[in-house]
Amino acid sequence: MTLLGTLFTKTDADPEPERPEPSGVLDALRESLIIVSDNLRVLSANEPARLAFARKDEPLVGKRITEVIRDFGLHEAFDRALKNGKSSVVRIELIDLDRKVYEVRVVPFEMEGAKRAIGVFYDITQIEHLERVRQVFLSNISHELRTPLTSILAFVETLEDGAIDDDANKRRFLSVIRKNAERMRHLIDDISELSSIEAGNVRIEPKQLDLNGLVREVFASLSAKAAERSIYLENEIEPGVRVFADIIRLEQMLTNLVDNAIKFNTAEGTVTVRCLDKPDSQVIEVADTGEGIMREHLQRIFERFYRIDRARSREVGGTGLGLAIVKHLARLHGGEVTVSSVLGEGSTFRIELPKAEE
């Protein structure tokens, strides 16, 4: 008996030899399996195939393969296997409630003298999605690094071509080179931070900490930047308020949010930090009086490299990774970061942190 013969067993309900039912072994597989007869009708399907392709729980057995899965390439692959004895691999994309992509290996075989073909369906939806995310990420990184690098090279060439002796301008050129090099370093720091968090290499050590003091420190480190644009930083946290968080990581989240609230504020605007107490959590709000964010951008700004206005973000020194990092850090705390905004009035970012269990 062949391996397939041992795996496919007859059932009492269906004594005909050409209607084998897959045994439990095949039902336990992650891949969907469908066996078709020489007239392209389904003879047998394992449980994953029934779950993936049966409509309204109707049985798959007895249906034409084209009725079960409407894909011309797949139909041809089964046809080729049965008529020419040729194996092949096809990629099919099904758009039903959600989009699914399969790589299907179709292989001919004989069972008790009759021609059969088996289709093994590997669900590659997630793999393809991750591959696309990886490609977009790489192309974004190259683009983001190339822009400052091009500027550095151009200014170095200008200096080499004689500007080094131009006392009036050489310092300005050097400062442009430094600014662009710093931008590259900032970007690389953010990328490695994000990849460590995503790889699960960042551990948090939450403790009860004094929020008012932490916000004062964040404001102190950003005070020069705020002063440049005459932005007023307002700490509305009551003295004595404590939150349960990793101090380094909470400082990093608040620095990112306050930094954005300064960068995207209107000149002479205000940044306010306050804390709301909820039964099971505390919500730290960072509110600005900037232009606000249009509804269609609100959720997307937490994606890596998503910026509403690339040129402006670059001008104010952004990498487009800050909010993605904040989102990951909030989730590491078992919390979440959200945003609401009113156009022309400003935006409010909220970090919600669960309270420590008693």
Ligand code: ADP
């Ligand atoms: P960036 O390094 O560009 O600041 P972020 O990930 O921190 O990257 O933010 C992504 C984008 O979200 C910004 O480029 C900006 O378009 C928008 N954004 C973030 N914070 C604010 C804010 N407080 N007000 C308006 N837009 C904001």
